[in-house]
Amino acid sequence: MLKIGNHEFSSRLLLGTGKFPDFDVQKEAVNVSGTEILTFAVRRMNIFDPEQPNFLEKLDASKYTLLPNTAGAKTAEEAVRIAKLAKASGLCDMIKVEVIGDFKTLLPDPVETLRASEILLNEGFTVLPYASDDVLLAKKLEDLGVHAIMPGASPIGSGLGIINPLNISLIVEQATIPVIVDAGIGSPADAALAMELGADGVLLNTAVSGAEDPVKMAKAMKLAIEAGRLGYEAGRIPKRRYATASSPLEGMSV
Numbered sequence: 001m002l003k004i005g006n007h008e009f010s011s012r013l014l015l016g017t018g019k020f021p022d023f024d025v026q027k028e029a030v031n032v033s034g035t036e037i038l039t040f041a042v043r044r045m046n047i048f049d050p051e052q053p054n055f056l057e058k059l060d061a062s063k064y065t066l067l068p069n070t071a072g073a074k075t076a077e078e079a080v081r082i083a084k085l086a087k088a089s090g091l092c093d094m095i096k097v098e099v100i101g102d103f104k105t106l107l108p109d110p111v112e113t114l115r116a117s118e119i120l121l122n123e124g125f126t127v128l129p130y131a132s133d134d135v136l137l138a139k140k141l142e143d144l145g146v147h148a149i150m151p152g153a154s155p156i157g158s159g160l161g162i163i164n165p166l167n168i169s170l171i172v173e174q175a176t177i178p179v180i181v182d183a184g185i186g187s188p189a190d191a192a193l194a195m196e197l198g199a200d201g202v203l204l205n206t207a208v209s210g211a212e213d214p215v216k217m218a219k220a221m222k223l224a225i226e227a228g229r230l231g232y233e234a235g236r237i238p239k240r241r242y243a244t245a246s247s248p249l250e251g252m253s254v
Contacts, residue, residue, distance in 0.1 A: 002201055004094065004178055005126035005147040007065060009036045012195070013225050014067065014180060016040070016205025020214060027059055029208055029218040038064045039096055039203065041071035042086045067128070069096035076115035083120055095120060096150065097129040106156040110137050114144065121145050130182055133167040139174060148177055150203065153194065154184030157206045161190035165197055172198035188217075188224035195228025196236070 002009040015035040020026035030038065038059075068086035073079035076099060083095045097116050101109030108131055117129045126147045131137055133151040141149055151171055154160035161184060162168060172179050178200035185191055185204040194202050202225055211217035 002178060004128065007094065007126070009065070011036045011222075012201040012229060013191075013222055014039060014182075014201055014203035015208065015218070016203065018205055019209040021209075025214055026209070029214045030059060030064075032215055032222070033208070033218040034222045036063075036065060037067050039067040039069050039205075042068045042082050065094070066092050067094050067096055068092070069098050069130075070116070071098045071100075073099050073116070074101075074109075074112075075099065076112045076119060079112070079116040080119050080123075083116075083125060084123075087125070092126075093124070094126040094128060094147075097127055108132055108152070110134065113137075114140060117141060117146050118144050128180070133164050133171065135167055135170045135174070138171045138179075142175060142177055146177065148180055148200075149175060150180045150182040152183035153181050153190065156183045157210075158184050159186030159207060160184050161186050162193055162197075165193065168194065168199065169197045188220040191221050192224040192228035192231070195225055196231050198232055201225075 002012050011034045013033055013035045014037040015030060015033050017026065017038050017040045020029065068091055070079040070082040073082055079097055079099050086095065087093065097113060097120065099109045099112040099116055100106055101112065110131065113129050113131055117127050120127050121144060128148045128150055129141050129146055130150045130152065131141060138149045138151060149171065151168060153162040168181060180201040180203055181194040181199045182203040185202060185207045187207065191202045204221065208214050208217045208221060
């Protein structure tokens with residue numbers, strides 16, 4: 001069970017809603033993924049205008065928890081303003097804090113992310129900050145009181161997978177709140193690795209929406225995350241430099 005603040009979820013896959021070829025493909029991919037959390041950029045969706053295209057038109061919103069994000073914000077103030085717009089529209093009290101510091105690499109601004117998270121916590125939001133894989137930054141965010149940490153595996157949309165598995169494992173090791181690996185996941189192998197490292201969940205979008213067959217990829221990601229989590233809970237064997245016989249040699253006749 002994935003617990004974020006006062007919310008509990010059976011699925012550990014969080015799915016973004018952008019970049020799908022059309023709403024029908026998006027709907028089918030969402031269904032087969034088994035996700036219970038859908039994230040979207042508030043700035044890219046006019047949540048107050050019923051005449052505008054809306055990805056929720058094809059989905060039964062009662063089945064999902066919506067996780068609005070502050071994509072497009074460059075400062076803490078912008079992120080807070082976007083979060084308040086989402087809350088005013090009656091969406092979930094959860095907010096993914098995303099403050100981009102560099103629009104070439106789309107890397108998050110650590111200082112503004114900390115400031116925005118602190119302000120939104122004081123406003124009563126359930127706060128999930130997107131951050132780099134900085135171990136000390138993750139600790140500072142947890143000390144602030146955020147409800148989950150979302151370290152990037154690699155740059156947004158890059159598909160490079162987990163560039164620094166050591167840092168992700170160190171963040172997991174020190175955390176007492178959920179760690180959700182976000183950004184850069186490209187394949188089911190990447191998602192499985194994130195879970196094997198001890199992550200509590202994975203958030204992805206482009207890896208599914210940009211796949212040749214988004215529906216098949218959504219199912220593959222679901223299964224990979226389940227397998228990775230089971231592997232983590234089972235406890236893998238240690239890596240050894242030399243071979244170890246899988247059958248005991250003692251008592252065998254020559």
